[in-house]
Amino acid sequence: MAEKRTPARRPTMKDVARRAGVSESAVSFALNGRPGVSETTRARVQRVAEQLGWRPSTAARALSGEGAATVGFVLARPAHSLGVDSFFLQLVSGIQEVLAERHLGLLFQMAEDVADECAVYRRWWAEHRVDGVLVVDPRADDPRPGLLDELGLPAVVIGGAPDDRHPGLSTVWADDAAAMASVVDELTGLGHRRIVHIAGLPGLAHTQRRIRTLRAEAGRRGLGEVHSVTTDYSDAEGAAVTRRVLRASPSPTALIYDNDVMAVAGVAAAAELGYAVPDDVSVVSWEDSALCRMVKPWLSALSRDSTAFGRTAARELTALLDGGAARAVRVPVPRLTVRGSTAPARA
Amino acid sequence: MAEKRTPARRPTMKDVARRAGVSESAVSFALNGRPGVSETTRARVQRVAEQLGWRPSTAARALSGEGAATVGFVLARPAHSLGVDSFFLQLVSGIQEVLAERHLGLLFQMAEDVADECAVYRRWWAEHRVDGVLVVDPRADDPRPGLLDELGLPAVVIGGAPDDRHPGLSTVWADDAAAMASVVDELTGLGHRRIVHIAGLPGLAHTQRRIRTLRAEAGRRGLGEVHSVTTDYSDAEGAAVTRRVLRASPSPTALIYDNDVMAVAGVAAAAELGYAVPDDVSVVSWEDSALCRMVKPWLSALSRDSTAFGRTAARELTALLDGGAARAVRVPVPRLTVRGSTAPARA
DNA sequence: CGCTCACTCTAAAGCGCATTAGTGATCGGC
DNA sequence: GCCGATCACTAATGCGCTTTAGAGTGAGCG
Known part of the structure; x- marks a missing residue:
């Protein structure tokens, strides 16, 4: 130095x-x-401090037991799969808004996988670096909540269903099941009976929730040929899977994509195979962003306010840091914005 | 807590x-x-420390003069304009790679504007939070280098041309001028003479560099009808400007977009006006990402390795933190990847 | 055999802050 | 007009680490 x-x-x-x-x-x-x-005296001191531009040294504060005034955020996804992702930046932007108000720092780190992510938490904890963390991409059989509980590190899980095994953690989540139901409603209303769901990473809790819900909804309606295929969220896999399912016979008449990137890539792949959207196949994107309005036709998509999502999560974490009790907060169910990519199924 | x-x-x-x-x-x-x-003894102590899972408290370290083991990164762009941006995530991913090796943390913050960003630097400095910062989006007449110099906060400016007024700062940059020249070469080689450059934010240094270079190159070649229009990088403005310039008479035969988002939006806007790409108008995107391969035709684009860019920047910063001298490092000039969106100009 | 020097290790101070205990001074109450 | 209580403030300690000064030990040497 x-x-x-x-x-x-x-x-x-x-x-x-x-x-x-x-x-x-x-x-x-x-x-x-x-x-x-x-x-x-207080007023005088404050005036002097202001004049001098004094700010408390976070190091000294942290050392004398006040916490690090920092929260952590780890992203365990391969960078390439985040190519044109819009969700995380919006989310972080919302988080920032709330943290900045309270002069809390955001320590950001990328990790290889969940194990690596756990190592980061351990290190942060041991190094006294953060007062709490925001956890994204909750998984089925996730080691993170247990670890954070054990470390006593306040945490908010973003996007996972509440889990009563770890009462110390807060949860902020949207009801994927309800959203999936609304999509299936819309599609079956249009006469679609052969639906394929091009899902995201298989390990993620919300991927599994969506898959389960789709199956349940299909069962309830007596739809036979409905299934899900998992991917890595990338445009490449989105396109590849689209090609594969459209070549099957009989081919699906509607496709649900777990993110906008795959949906757009899928539309392009479908076009190459001679499938017009929405005449031959309807498409719904589970994520609304500028991307959905950059292709023809514009994509029908589930819209949510990711920035607000981030704000809510950050607020829950600050509440925890203030000694509040953990809770599970539900954010509004994403609403389906119908645009040009959905149409009645071919007779 | x-x-x-x-x-x-x-x-x-x-x-x-x-x-x-x-x-x-x-x-x-x-x-x-x-x-x-x-x-x-050393070996024994190390073994014990490992057994106990000991890690130095960054707070204590920082307090005893060792620095905070953290570098800062501020992003002063409205969140909505970052909708589907791919550059920053890639950049940060590269930065992370290098920082993680050395167990340096990355403190991330979003700001309203440059003034706000300066306030963040001041606060970080006063709070002893970071040992150095990475500065992006350098501007013409930028207050940040001066401030950082004054504070004695080591910094690396990413994407700006070297500035000898602030010898304390390192710079990592690509030669936009050369890249722009290569694009103009390509387009004029195809017979284009009426070229419009849909640029990014007017205040940014590299925007101005590109605009200047384009004008110079055009002048050198005797091209009259060449000009630049600045935008906010958003798909909305990209589309709007595209519509405006294509309605002009005579309309340009080639469009250069300062990012991928605008290029894709522009292609869609052009299509709505009845302009086919590349038959009626050629398009080049100054940023290569999955987006460029998600539209038909695929977009010719300037490709660069943003992750490597981030790595280089982070390495320069760590060098600075280790007491190294500031320097200006040039990363490879982005290379034009020619795809389907560029074709000979109409006769 | 005494002396120095090199080596290994310990004691103590300090970083900037929060906090606890303690010190005067002022004040109300009788 | 004396006493305990209250108030405004100061002194001192500790957080976990680095670092400087210094202490103890044994080897090497004359």
Whole structure:
């Protein structure tokens, strides 16, 4: 850490104390709203601190037991599969909004897989780096909640159904089942009976929830030829799977894609095979973004407010950090925005 | 920070010292590779530390002058304009790769604008939160380098041309001018003479560099009807500008878009106006991503390795943190990948 | 055999803050 | 007009680590 020139020195509480003519303790009381100083002194100290541009050293604060004023966020997805993902940036943007208000930092890290992610949590915990974490992409049989519970690290799971085995963790989630039901409603209403669901990563909890719901809904309606295929969310697999299922016989008349990227890639792949959307095959994207309005026809899609989702998650985490109890918060069910990619099934 | 149950306690150096039967100082020497302990003791201490799962508290480290082991990254763009951006995630992914190796954290924050971003730097500096920062989206007349210089905060500017007014900062950049020249070469080679450049945010340094270069190249070749229009990078503006310029008379025969999102939106807008790509108008995207292969025809695009870009930037920053001198590093010029969206100009 | 030097290790101080205990001064109550 | 209580403030301690000064030990040497 060589610092060649002598840069401006950071003012410390001692500087404020000297300048205000009081002890350091008085400064601490004054600036943290604690009793022990008169209001006039408090005001003076605050003024001096402001003049000097004083800000508490997070290191010192953390060391004296106040926590690191930072929350962690790990993304365990291969970078390439995040190519043109819109969800995470929106999510993080919402998270930021809430954290910034409270001057909480966001420590971000990418990981190889869940095991690696767990290692990151352990390290953060041992290094005293974060006060809590936001967990995304919950999985079936997920080791993370247990670990975080064990470490006593406050956490909010984003996008998972509530799990009563870990009462310490909060959950923020949308009801995928209801959303899937609404999509199936729409498609069967249009006369579709052969539906294929091009799902996302097989290990994710919400992927499995969607698959289960689809099967249940299909069963309830007596639809036989309905199934799901899992992918890695990439445009490449989206296109490949689309080609495969459309070549089957009889081919499906409707496709549900678990994200926008695959949906768009799928439409292109379908076109190559001579399938027109929506005349030959209807398409629904489980994620609405600019992408869905960049192809012809515009894609019918499940819309949700990812930024609000992030805000909610961050608020839950701050509540936990403030000593609140863990809870499960449900955000609005994504609503199907019908555009040009869905039409009545061919007779 | 209420912690209901008593979670596992973080082991400290004192624990290691006791367990290894030495003093805390000895532990410090042993674990930091400093002289002052015998090799046998060092090995024993290391073993004990490992057994206990000891990790240094970053707070304590930072407090005793070692720096925060964290670098900062601020993104000052409205979230909506980042809708389906692929560049930043790739960049961050590359940055992470390098930082993770050295156990450096990445503190991420979004800001409203550059002024807000400066405030974030000031706060980070005063709070002792970061050892250095990575600056993106350099602007013409940018206040950030000056501020960072003043604060003595090591920084790497990503994507800006070297600026000798701030010798303390490193720069990692690609030669936009050369890339632009290659695009103009390609297009004029195909017979295009009326070219419009749908540029990005007007304030950005590289936007201005590209605009200047285009004008210069056009002048050198005697092309009259060549100009640039700035946008906010969004698909909406990309489409709007495309409509506007194609309605002009005579309309351009080639369009250069400063990112993939606008290029794709532009192609769609052109199609609506009855312009076929590439027969009626050629299109080049200044950013290659899955998006460019999700439309028909596939888009000719300038490809670069954004992940490698991030890696290089992060490496420069770590070099700076290690006391290295600031330098300007040039990454490879983006290469034009010719696909289906460019064709000879109509006669 | 005493002396120095090199080596291994310990003691203690300090980083910036929060906090607890403690010290005067002021005040109300009798 | 004295006493205990209250208030405004200070001194001192600790958080976990790094670092400087210093102590103890044994080897090498004259």
